Amino acid sequence: MLRQIEGSRAVAEAVALCRPRVVSAYPISPQTHIIEGVGSLVKSGRLKPCEFINVESEFAAMSVSIGAAATGARAYTATSGPGLLDMAEAVFNASGLGLPIVMTVANRAVGAPINIGNDHSDAMALRDSGWIQLFAETNQHAVDLHIQAFRLAERLSVPVMVCMDGFILTHSVERVEIPTQEQVDRYLRPFAPQQVLDPAAPVSIGAMVGPEAFTEVRYLAHARLLEALVCIPELAAEFERVVGRPSGGLVSAYRSEDAETIVVALGSVVGTVKDVVDQMREEGLKIGVVAVTTFRPFPEQALGQALEGAHRVVVIEKAFAVGGRGVLGAQVDALVSDRGTKTYTVVAGLGGRSIPEASLRRVLGEAIRGELGAMSFLDLDRVVVDRELARMAEDPRRAPSTARVPRDVRENAARIV
């Protein structure tokens, strides 16, 4: 059914269609509307049977999901930013135990300073947690990805994180086609766990594994995640057959076939970039965009193919490795640099900072003209930064031993911007 609906609410509806049996809920902006929505559907009786549990922390939320999934129940929860980090230990645990939990991450910045706005620092912090990470471009995409996520998780016995930009998607009211229960039921069968706590056939789940087998366990987890690179396109194709809409997959390309310049990005910014691409195409520039839908496992082959022929790749990232480089950018660079493709990382949209089309056009123009640094920060307020760097340099508490360091920092900052 086509509806004009808030993203969070749409995701709640989609999750409910997937018939989760245990949902744990802990409020955190900007995720809260999702679990409110699921809770409402449980309370109203539309989603049943379902145990909706108001827990005391995100750590507990993931832990409840772990217990439920290990007992054979389809389990779901949602979180954002600091919440994801609060549950980090349990996030690793869920994947280590091979429990097919689905979690929405309404992406949010991670402080300090505390900030409830959107960026991808949360998901990036846990990119190596062993979960599949899918990034939604639109709310329609988010709905579709959630339905596919349950299927994918249970097929591989791996947990799946569906990342959607906090506020930008979660709080946007826009057009979403919500599949019917019949469609979802056809696509997603009842959960048949690969391992389960059963008094009739007792096993011990969660053994301690020492150095003699830990590498093997890790290797097998890696292999299972790589299997997802095969599964995801298959399940997306099946989804299209059942629901009648192409959605999901590993990467999604837009006007990139003949593009000399290709933008690579995660999540909702891709929509803005598409508009910018259209504008620049009208100006005669050969530019396209590739959205990375599946970030973990990293779709090296699919992305590599999508970027073939590009002279330059500009990675728009809503997170970066502080003191290092862009997370996605580094991976893209590793993928294409040996083809002679130049890569640029543009850090943008941190902590809810808007990504105006004009700024994107400007930075892409700089890239095309070869004026862009390898790593830059979109709309960085240079005045503020320079003033602060200068103050640091003159700070007598720092001066004696680090007199050079502030200058280095300043030079470095100047180079990367």
Add this chain to the structure above:
Amino acid sequence: MTEQTSSYCQVGSFAVGNRLVDPHLRTVQSDRLRPNALTSGHRACQGCGEALGARFVLDAAMAATDRQLIVVNATGCLEVFSTPYPETAWQVAWMHSLFGNTAAVATGVAAALKVRGDTATRVIAQAGDGGTVDIGFGCLSGMFERNDDVLFVCYDNQAYMNTGVQRSASTPAAARTATTEARGREPGNAFGQGKNLPALAVAHEIPYVATASVAYLHDLEAKVGRAMELHGARYLHVLVPCPLGWGAASRDTIRLARLACETGLFPLFEAAHGEILSATPIRHREPVEAYLRPQRRFAHLFADPPRTDDIARIQAIADRNIGRFDLLGERAGKGSR
């Protein structure tokens, strides 16, 4: 000659079993076919109180539930010594997730059972004192507050034994640990308020709270049995001496557990919905010194010169418990034997 039964029997109430006691009055542990939820081959230290406590509790729970039981275990000694790949000592459906999330995982298990209408299978969460009173307390308190259908069992050996005997919030005053060394002006653990988890559990007004000891098996099994008759959040706090951490002979595990109770330092009681129901009276009262002296973690109290002031303070703690719980039956009047 007609045989008559005598309710009195040598050791009927205190030893594990006795051929003279009616079978239904014998402990689960005395049963030749007991479940052995934790079986042989585990890697616990010689004389491990926690291994004993876990088998006592889970066997009793399995007996009470017709073996329809799922157990969630926190990280800690119990987990490490029972499930080192490739072998597990558990013969019950068992799961380990993390150190601090045991209660929440158990909540998830209980929810999964409830949602599929499985009312027969019951859930136990178990942890050491660290996984209960410290890192696990947030999740535990949440589980209590929601009244989730889980029995949480704390096997309290009064320190972080798995990591090499560091202080926990359950470590008693004056006890030496790796992080409360027996040196300086106040050797050993500080005399603080301690974190009285049973009392905190009572404050949650959950359906059932009890303390138990590996030295009082009948009492322990009865408490597990009562806990399993009830639904909702329940809490059992079991004292399990650790020969390693306490610096005691491996053979003295049960003796020390007994002395902890007989001195009044570890009162055995039951509570329901926020009210203390009863306490197990002390049979043969002992001074705290009898309990402290065999443990090297308290050796500095008996050095030359002895720290009589500290011993007196510990005695005062015991006396306070005895008064608070009427452990000598002075208020209730002595029960008939």
Add this chain to the structure above:
Amino acid sequence: MSEHPFAITLDAGSSRDNRTGSWRVERPIYVDRMPPCNDACPAGENIQRWLYHAEAGAYEAAWRGLVEDNPLPAICGRVCFHPCEAACNRGKVDEAVGIRAVERFLGDAAIAHGWRLPERAPATGRRVLVVGSGPSGLSAAYHLARAGHEVVVREAAPRPGGMLRYGIPKYRLPREVIDAEISAIEDLGVEIRCDAGVADIASAMAEGAFDAAYLVLGAQLSHRVQVPAADSARLLDALAFLAGTEAAEPVAIGRRVVVYGGGDTAMDAARSAKRLGATDAVIVYRRNRRKMPAHADLVEEALAEGVTVRWMSTISRVEKDKVLVEKMELDSAGFPQPTGEFTNLDADCVILALGQDADLAPLAALEGVEVRDGLVVVDAQMMTGHSGVFAGGDMVPAERTVTVAVGHGKRAARNIDRWLRGETGGPPPRHELASIETLNTWYYADAGRTVQPELEAQRRQTGFEEVVGGLDEPNALFEARRCLSCGNCFECDNCYGVCPDNAVSKLGPGERYVFDYDYCKGCGICVAECPCGAIVMVPELI
């Protein structure tokens, strides 16, 4: 191979592949220690073992265990001075187990139910003469008969029983009890000839073609003590007096009776005198109560019946109706010394109870028999210096009690049997004692000793009715269950329950337990928590 995810999920109970027994440097082993009751029993009864049956209400089995060693439980259950109870570890916990009372209960039950003593072994064709039908003779005759030997008991008195019948008053030992247990022995095929004293052992053996003899002639000659007495003074010998109470016409003793002596016989005499109408029965004894040789419970009962005692006193002279008593005092060595202080005591009659001697005349013709201090010397096998002639009871150096006599009879019988079979060597070595330190007494439920009913005081003044009653069944069962089973497993399941490694297997009722050394880590908790001290740690062999 597991079907579950590799290394994450493991198959239940797979740890049994890990044999933790290799951690062990010491191993527990089950032992049977000597319970102090058994150790102290002069009759060598396996008290703990028969109590074990009694605890379960298996009274006949308990009685059968009892008569393995002692065919006179109803008798000993009344008159034994129960050194077992003095030794009983429970005495250090609360009060000793009332072993004698349970023994009596079992003995009486056997009489009431007509339980028969065990069958004899096939006949050996050997003949043994037993001289004397007191407790020792009866005991020996019983054990010898069970071993298959032909036994003839010769008794000088008109009825069998010796001192049981002629030395112990009826109120302590009813005669029907004596008769019942003797006839049970006779039923086994033992021939008891009464009024058949033996004047010369050697010729009696030769005449009867006996292969061996057990002499238990007793000590029936009153000890001769010089007490100055007027001609008119009325002096009686205690043994004769007690024997006389069996007669239809008891001897006249008057109203004021003084008994001189401090042994059990003195007590019996004084109490019998009371029953025969004496208003005053005064015991004169030269030392204090603590030093008195009479057994404490007899003293208690005597005092309870109104018998009075002049402690630290000797009789200097006996007149027609009074005695002159001198006050004594103990010297630094604890011996009584005269003080020169005298008082008079009214007395119609004085009964002398100053001990008895053995009449060894029948042994005179036996070569090699050594006599020392008026007693026959025997070796460790109870054999006299004359080969094949054994002796016991009051005529050999030992404590003169019924139970000691019974024990002599058993030991002698077993040694005679061994001698007849040409076997050498003694009994197996005794187990280590189960001292209180080896027990974990915390486990035993608190339970005070049951009290046997006693005849009311009035009726104890007027007749020879039995004073102390037996326990009823519930009380006997209760008392039996007070046994700590020192040093012997009683299947309390503690070792099975307290093992952190499940390394104890329970074999089922009566079968006890075995250690599973594949998994036992040697922590020793089973040893520490065994209530009865039936497990010990021993070093692992290298």
Add this chain to the structure above:
Amino acid sequence: MFQVRIHGRGGQGVVTAAELLAVAAFNDGRHAQAFPSFGSERTGAPVVSFCRISEREIRTRSPIDEPDALVIQDATLLRQAGLFAGLRSHGWVLVNTTKTLVAIGVAGFVAELPENHVLGLRATEIALQHLGRPLPNTVLLGGFAALTGAVSLAAVVTAIEDRFSGAMREGNVAAATEAFNLTRGMVGTWATRERSAVGAPPD
């Protein structure tokens, strides 16, 4: 693409207004995208919400810096600096007020916009009349429909009907309808007036 910025105070249903506008546009068969200002403002604080309406799929997530229309739910917000920032030269402004635009001091700014693109509407009064509560958002939506023609009244009514139930539904529908009619009347009237005559209609 028609872009709207709605100003109000926390608790006045500013976000709901944008959502209802988007739903109404959807009901008219258009694409729409409503989103709030992403902050953690509390009750009473000035808040902003946005709505895009388009004939084609809306892909951009960039901020609305140059709105085509402003809805000002509380005239006291007019004191706020930058309230009219980025408003396009052909833009519309709908203000909740009982006073004249002159009285509330925006006459000068309004003069630069096309005729009949600025309107003061006594939305709170109408809301009180129909709902008994001072919630001006649906009233202003009705006015907005009449003022700009960006959405139809029918679509607004349907959006309201989907959102509310019971008395609130009827009240909001009635309030929005009254505002629509009132506005249409005024816009129609003003279309023939002098620019200086722009103001609140006479009672």
